[in-house]
Amino acid sequence: MKNLEQIKGSRVYGRRQGKSLRKASGERFDKYFPELSINLNEEGSLAVDTLFDHNPEQVWLEIGFGKGEHLAAQAQNNPNVAIIGCEPFINGVSGLIDHIDRQQLNNIRVYMDDARLFMDALPNEFLSRAFILFPDPWPKKRHHKRRIVSAGNLKVLSRIMKDNAELRIATDHHDYCRWIIARLMENPEFTWVCDGPDQWHKRSDDWPATRYESKALKVGRKSTYMTFIRKARLK
Ligand SMILES: C[S@@+](CC[C@H](N)C(=O)[O-])C[C@H]1O[C@@H](n2cnc3c(N)ncnc32)[C@H](O)[C@@H]1O
Incomplete structure (x- = not known):
């Protein structure tokens, strides 16, 4: 677990607020957010058993869900699964x-x-699936250290993912795609499920579209869809 100073010093790159919320959305936010939102305590830890009212079959995590269309579609299609979005x-x-x-x-x-603060607070072998869809590519070399797919974050993910859990990543950015594959190949705890280009150029039926992906398609940018498996631990 990170100590409080490290947590306070952590930076999210990118925007936290854009346009003000429209009146109806603001009202919905006020109505639902208090019961949906997860808070870490002062030390940056989390009471995991208070996360859900029931005991879900599986817990999935989506990192950087944007406007939430993929997360909502997964939640609708998988009512027995609990999904946390960061x-x-x-x-x-x-x-x-x-x-x-x-x-x-x-x-x-x-x-x-x-999401990095939240992942640090999760116990070992907690997640059955994780999604990182169209993460910010940070194309300039001096900004590569901001990329969410990094050796350090993959180490944390491999700790909190269960044996054989899926990590799904998509990007429309060629350089980031190569970077993602390289980072995953360097980590001996993940393996890439890949039968060839037919697989990585097409979303599977249980992989709903995201808003960012649709925007990329409109301007002619194709996406790559990658599924990695957290290998089973030697017991
Ligand atoms: C390019 S957008 C993609 C959004 C969405 N996944 C989609 O495909 O439409 C990247 C998202 O990641 C979020 N993000 C960036 N850094 C993050 C972090 N450290 N933790 C969680 N989300 C983050 C951004 O706020 C943004 O919504």
């Missing part, structure tokens, strides 16, 4: 809340801050 951008969280209200979803919780 997103520091308030307009994104508000977008997710709009979906939750419209689709009447009750299996979602939100951490409205840096």
Whole structure:
């Protein structure tokens, strides 16, 4: 666990707030956010047994869910799974809340801050699936250290993921794609499930689209969809 000073010093790169929320979205935010939101305590730790009212079959995590369309679709399609989303951008969280209200979803919780803080607070072998979809590519070399797919963050993910859990990553950025594959190949705890280009150029049926992906397609940028498995631990 990181100490409090490190946690306070942690930085999220990118926006936390864009346009002010529209009146109806603001009202929905005020209504739903208190019961959806997860808070870490002063030391940056988490009472995991208080996360859900029931005992979910599986817990999944989406890092940087944007406006939440993928997370909401997964929650709707998998009612026995509990899904936690991390997103520091308030307009994104508000977008997710709009979906939750419209689709009447009750299996979602939100951490409205840096996913790295949240992952640090999770116990070992907790997650059955994790998603990092269209993470910010930070194309300039001097900004590569901001990339969320990094050796350090993968180490944390491999700790909190269960044996054979899936890590799904997508990007439309060629350089980041190569970087992602390289970082995952360097980590002996993950293996890439890959039968060839047909697989990595096409989303599977249980992989809903995201807003960012649709925007990329409109301007002719194709995406790569990668599934990695957290290898079983030697017991
Ligand atoms: C390019 S957007 C993609 C959003 C969404 N996944 C999609 O495909 O439409 C990247 C998202 O990651 C979020 N993000 C950036 N750094 C993050 C962090 N440290 N923890 C959680 N989310 C983060 C941003 O706020 C942004 O919403």
